Amino acid sequence: DAKTTQPPSMDCAEGRAANLPCNHSTISGNEYVYWYRQIHSQGPQYIIHGLKNNETNEMASLIITEDRKSSTLILPHATLRDTAVYYCIVRGFGNEKLTFGTGTRLTIIP
């Protein structure tokens, strides 16, 4: 599976949009981009995933660049409960495994 690169930490003001970048420059054509988050002392929570089109659900939006080498997770109106470690993971076709990197620690500031 392609390796991902994320900034180790980010801050965002409460009520603003949080934009979390992820670089996956070696992604191949049949690999999906998944986003999970882990709030302290809990299991990871699935957020969203996509292949090449932008995706939106009730939690977030996922913007994937046309060349698919990077993506951005957008939390449109961040709240204090969005403080967590966010993981961007690329999962290969036919591979059910997830390989977690170090993620981005997002802190929402009141």
Add this chain to the structure above:
Amino acid sequence: GAVVSQHPSRVICKSGTSVKIECRSLDFQATTMFWYRQFPKKSLMLMATSNEGSKATYEQGVEKDKFLINHASLTLSTLTVTSAHPEDSSFYICSATTGTGDNQPQHFGDGTRLSIL
């Protein structure tokens, strides 16, 4: 939907005892379940993959005789840490997926914090 329940959430026991952790998919049938381990301030490490009715597949470096995994039904997998020692203390997390289609997400339990005295 897609709720995974893990039990117990916390366990403290003496060195040498065996500890069983249960992982249940509450509202879907999980053909595949995964077990992870997480040390403080570290990321999740996959320990093993289990498919219903077959033997688990362990990741390199994980002792299968130490960490026994049973996936007897489509809604239950168990991890037994045998003869636990202090170095086995960790946060253990399970996940489950329907496994149907290549873009099905894994859904995670809330983890079990194991402390061996």
